[in-house]
Amino acid sequence: MPNDISRPIVFSAAGRRAGPPTIAALMNAALENPSLLSLAAGFTDNGSLPLPAVRQAVEDLAKVGAMEPLQYGTNQGRPGLRRMLAAHLRTWEPDLAEADTERNFFITNGSQQALYLAMQVLCEPGDIVLVDRPTYFVYLEMIKAMGIRAVSLPVNAAGRLDEAGLDELLHKLVGAGEAERIKAVYFVSYFSNPSSRSLDAAEKVMLARVLARRSLILPVIEDAAYRDLYYTMRPEAPSVLSIDAWSDFPKLYLSTLTKPFATGLKVGYGYCTDREWLARMLHTKGHHDFGSPNFNQAVLERVIASGGLTTQLATIRPRYEAKMLALHETLVGEGVEQAGWTWNKAQGGLYLWLKGPDHVDTRLDAEFCRRCIDAGVLYVPGDLCFGDDIAVNYMRLSFGVLAEPELREAGRRLAEVARSF
Amino acid sequence: MPNDISRPIVFSAAGRRAGPPTIAALMNAALENPSLLSLAAGFTDNGSLPLPAVRQAVEDLAKVGAMEPLQYGTNQGRPGLRRMLAAHLRTWEPDLAEADTERNFFITNGSQQALYLAMQVLCEPGDIVLVDRPTYFVYLEMIKAMGIRAVSLPVNAAGRLDEAGLDELLHKLVGAGEAERIKAVYFVSYFSNPSSRSLDAAEKVMLARVLARRSLILPVIEDAAYRDLYYTMRPEAPSVLSIDAWSDFPKLYLSTLTKPFATGLKVGYGYCTDREWLARMLHTKGHHDFGSPNFNQAVLERVIASGGLTTQLATIRPRYEAKMLALHETLVGEGVEQAGWTWNKAQGGLYLWLKGPDHVDTRLDAEFCRRCIDAGVLYVPGDLCFGDDIAVNYMRLSFGVLAEPELREAGRRLAEVARSF
Numbered sequence: 112m113p114n115d116i117s118r119p120i121v122f123s124a125a126g127r128r129a130g131p132p133t134i135a136a137l138m139n140a141a142l143e144n145p146s147l148l149s150l151a152a153g154f155t156d157n158g159s160l161p162l163p164a165v166r167q168a169v170e171d172l173a174k175v176g177a178m179e180p181l182q183y184g185t186n187q188g189r190p191g192l193r194r195m196l197a198a199h200l201r202t203w204e205p206d207l208a209e210a211d212t213e214r215n216f217f218i219t220n221g222s223q224q225a226l227y228l229a230m231q232v233l234c235e236p237g238d239i240v241l242v243d244r245p246t247y248f249v250y251l252e253m254i255k256a257m258g259i260r261a262v263s264l265p266v267n268a269a270g271r272l273d274e275a276g277l278d279e280l281l282h283k284l285v286g287a288g289e290a291e292r293i294k295a296v297y298f299v300s301y302f303s304n305p306s307s308r309s310l311d312a313a314e315k316v317m318l319a320r321v322l323a324r325r326s327l328i329l330p331v332i333e334d335a336a337y338r339d340l341y342y343t344m345r346p347e348a349p350s351v352l353s354i355d356a357w358s359d360f361p362k363l364y365l366s367t368l369t370k371p372f373a374t375g376l377k378v379g380y381g382y383c384t385d386r387e388w389l390a391r392m393l394h395t396k397g398h399h400d401f402g403s404p405n406f407n408q409a410v411l412e413r414v415i416a417s418g419g420l421t422t423q424l425a426t427i428r429p430r431y432e433a434k435m436l437a438l439h440e441t442l443v444g445e446g447v448e449q450a451g452w453t454w455n456k457a458q459g460g461l462y463l464w465l466k467g468p469d470h471v472d473t474r475l476d477a478e479f480c481r482r483c484i485d486a487g488v489l490y491v492p493g494d495l496c497f498g499d500d501i502a503v504n505y506m507r508l509s510f511g512v513l514a515e516p517e518l519r520e521a522g523r524r525l526a527e528v529a530r531s532f
Numbered sequence: 533m534p535n536d537i538s539r540p541i542v543f544s545a546a547g548r549r550a551g552p553p554t555i556a557a558l559m560n561a562a563l564e565n566p567s568l569l570s571l572a573a574g575f576t577d578n579g580s581l582p583l584p585a586v587r588q589a590v591e592d593l594a595k596v597g598a599m600e601p602l603q604y605g606t607n608q609g610r611p612g613l614r615r616m617l618a619a620h621l622r623t624w625e626p627d628l629a630e631a632d633t634e635r636n637f638f639i640t641n642g643s644q645q646a647l648y649l650a651m652q653v654l655c656e657p658g659d660i661v662l663v664d665r666p667t668y669f670v671y672l673e674m675i676k677a678m679g680i681r682a683v684s685l686p687v688n689a690a691g692r693l694d695e696a697g698l699d700e701l702l703h704k705l706v707g708a709g710e711a712e713r714i715k716a717v718y719f720v721s722y723f724s725n726p727s728s729r730s731l732d733a734a735e736k737v738m739l740a741r742v743l744a745r746r747s748l749i750l751p752v753i754e755d756a757a758y759r760d761l762y763y764t765m766r767p768e769a770p771s772v773l774s775i776d777a778w779s780d781f782p783k784l785y786l787s788t789l790t791k792p793f794a795t796g797l798k799v800g801y802g803y804c805t806d807r808e809w810l811a812r813m814l815h816t817k818g819h820h821d822f823g824s825p826n827f828n829q830a831v832l833e834r835v836i837a838s839g840g841l842t843t844q845l846a847t848i849r850p851r852y853e854a855k856m857l858a859l860h861e862t863l864v865g866e867g868v869e870q871a872g873w874t875w876n877k878a879q880g881g882l883y884l885w886l887k888g889p890d891h892v893d894t895r896l897d898a899e900f901c902r903r904c905i906d907a908g909v910l911y912v913p914g915d916l917c918f919g920d921d922i923a924v925n926y927m928r929l930s931f932g933v934l935a936e937p938e939l940r941e942a943g944r945r946l947a948e949v950a951r952s953f
Contacts (some may be wrong), residue, residue: 117823119808120654120751120782120806120808120809121712121715122653122654122808122809122812123653123654123655123656123657123659123715125652125653125816126652126653126654126812126816127812129653129815129816129819130815131811131815132815132818148637154603154604155603155604157599157600157603158599160599160600160602160603161602162593162597162598162599162602164596165590165602165827166590166591166593166594169586169590169591170587170590170591172583172587172852173583173584173587176583177581177693178578178583179578179581179796180796180798181581181582181583181586181794181795181797182575182576182578182581182794182795182796182933183575183576183790183795184796189864218822219821220641220821220825221821221822223819223820223821223822224820224821227819227820227821231544231546231547232543232544232546232547232550233543233544233547234544235544235545238544249822253819256815256816257819276658285801291542294542294544317665339742361541366898369604370570373602373603373827374602374603374604374826375600375601375602375603375604375605375825375827375830376602376825376826376827377821377823377824377827377828385541387540387541387543388541388543390552391547391550394550394551394552394553395546395547395550395676395677395936397553398550398641398642398644398648398650398674398677398678399641399645399820400642400644400645400648400674400798401642401670402798403641403643403798404641404796404797404798404825405795405796405798406586406794406796406798406828406829407825407827407828409796426759439533488675500689509670512603
């Protein structure tokens with residue numbers, strides 16, 4: 112007999128901090144009105160989901176009578192898959208020592224779980240994490256629920272990390288006695304969510320040097336979720352894993368097989384250079400779930416072994432580029448630039464990041480957002496993507512899930528509102 | 533360049549509390565010596581893992597071109613699967629209102645994740661949870677890592693909940709000013725891990741009444757992971773969901789499709805009667821992973837819809853009974869009773885719970901355990917299964933994973949050590 116009449120539960124501080132996602136209102140609007148076109152959802156392309164490859168992988172497992180994938184796996188993840196991910200990472204970072212890689216990998220329920228574990232073992236409520244500006248808003252909501260403060264790494268007008276600003280920020284934090292509270296640095300380094308930009312090598316080197324100058328040899332979390340999703344040109348900058356200036360820093364490199372292959376299998380992964388950090392995350396993962404689904408990992412082993420990941424990437428890269436262009440060109444054609452908005456074409460990933468005129472307020476409860484919902488289009492308000500010093504005239508548009516005709520229609524609806532403001 | 537030379541990381545309290553599982557030593561022993569027979573691992577029967585059913589489900593999805601299971605799902609879990617689980621729960625609890633069930637269900641990465649979420653939103657370090665005696669040792673390790681204290685519900689010599697003892701315990705806790713620290717009651721109610729016993733209806737009613745008498749209307753967590761794994765007789769006792777004495781208590785009923793179907797798919801579920809408790813767990817799950825793999829849930833929908841879960845249960849029930857008997861009869865035949873050990877035959881589930889003579893110490897670092905490892909057999913030391921007032925002469929034997937001939941051999945090895953003590 113379900114009931115809601117029991118005496119009020121006294122929740123823990125963590126329980127009390129756990130609120131609904133900020134974009135719950137958008138999600139509800141989308142549910143209530145199916146004719147709304149969502150440029151908000153960070154979903155992937157429906158038309159290219161690799162059902163045949165997954166079916167073949169399961170068929171292959173069935174043919175050889177491989178029942179073990181239906182048994183519990185290990186907490187750290189399948190060794191075979193970890194070896195494959197190590198080999199994959201070495202295609203990006205050829206200088207990584209082969210012997211060290213498998214041991215340092217772990218499999219998670221999407222890279223989101225790895226982010227959570229990293230924060231959980233590092234931070235107390237009140238601690239500080241330095242984040243890129245703008246940054247992944249789901250990460251910001253997560254750390255907010257953990258009571259962690261986000262402090263943005265300063266950027267210049269071009270959106271590049273700003274050395275003088277960074278130095279001043281750290282000087283201020285250290286001077287305010289906050290040095291000990293800064294527990295990590297986090298950034299999305301390739302085709303970022305939300306900004307689609309990639310950090311270049313010089314920015315990464317500079318960041319390490321400025322931190323080291325202040326003796327802030329912090330754990331660094333490089334979120335490389337979109338690295339494989341370049342359209343035509345492989346991003347050039349090496350990861351922090353291969354940059355000398357970062358060599359003394361404990362490093363956690365995160366990526367995923369969700370965006371490059373199938374979000375529905377929910378297999379993410381991390382590579383951690385620090386044994387104790389890794390061990391504590393794994394012990395904590397043991398308590399969370401003692402291991403991600405073994406079956407999904409076995410399916411992905413088959414997929415990778417048979418070249419299915421490479422094939423899928425070859426399929427989706429031009430699709431996402433075409434989708435990006437469909438949205439971009441619609442916005443250009445519909446005069447959104449003339450209405451005072453600026454953005455860069457994406458070279459990879461799933462997002463366009465639009466800056467509006469100063470007088471536009473894109474927040475959820477503002478007129479612009481209401482008008483967009485009335486016009487039948489949703490976006491992610493940019494204010495959610497700032498750790499602090501929030502700007503309110505940005506929006507994130509995702510072109511991942513809608514088909515090209517829908518993207519053009521969504522662009523037209525958005526443009527109409529933008530022009531009228 | 534992986535390195536371990538970075539400056540020491542300052543971990544959070546949660547990070548510092550996260551240590552290796554107590555049975556890591558056993559797991560390592562098993563890895564180092566493959567000829568060891570493990571009665572410790574809580575794995576399921578390898579020979580009956582439902583590969584054909586999973587293959588068919590994937591084939592069915594492929595045939596109708598169902599690509600959506602490879603897309604992100606929802607944080608709460610697939611509505612279709614939740615409806616099926618609601619229908620399944622109503623086969624046990626026919627009085628549950630149909631309309632309330634789907635809404636109150638959520639899908640987790642094994643029921644372990646639901647346990648973690650429940651504790652995370654309820655408890656601060658130093659808080660108390662009342663637990664059955666003995667109880668699920670993985671749960672005990674988890675709450676220990678969260679800084680939560682376990683206090684055992686007193687039992688009599690027959691292992692049944694003891695009303696007078698319980699009343700005295702609560703009186704003592706309330707008198708010590710600890711009433712506010714008690715945040716939940718947890719028990720494994722059917723074919724328990726480790727003891728294989730089920731709580732009967734009278735015990736459940738009594739527990740609610742004694743708690744209510746002390747105004748301790750606490751959140752109750754009923755772990756029903758093994759309920760479907762009865763051998764021949766459906767367990768009679770209703771869940772707390774259907775017992776009037778519990779009607780004012782916030783209730784979380786947990787179960788899983790891992791043990792009854794496939795652990796490798798790692799789909800567990802919870803049913804929560806309290807909207808706010810459920811909401812806070814779901815918000816927290818959103819931060820952990822924003823949803824368990826959609827694909828696995830879609831596969832299980834197909835499996836359940838086609839009767840595959842029923843078929844699998846019909847297959848494994850007699851298999852587990854036969855395995856239980858193989859181990860039980862070996863122990864009897866090899867004179868383990870004469871050596872002073874007692875246990876009950878299991879009526880369901882995966883475990884035998886053996887009580888040894890008073891002078892036997894089964895702990896990991898004691899002679900008995902070392903002798904068993906030397907003899908080539910592993911068990912779970914019973915001390916790990918007590919929340920407090922630890923007894924050291926018990927062991928948990930799992931007959932889930934080994935085949936019958938191996939179970940008999942493992943039983944002989946164990947008996948040899950038992951007889952020599």
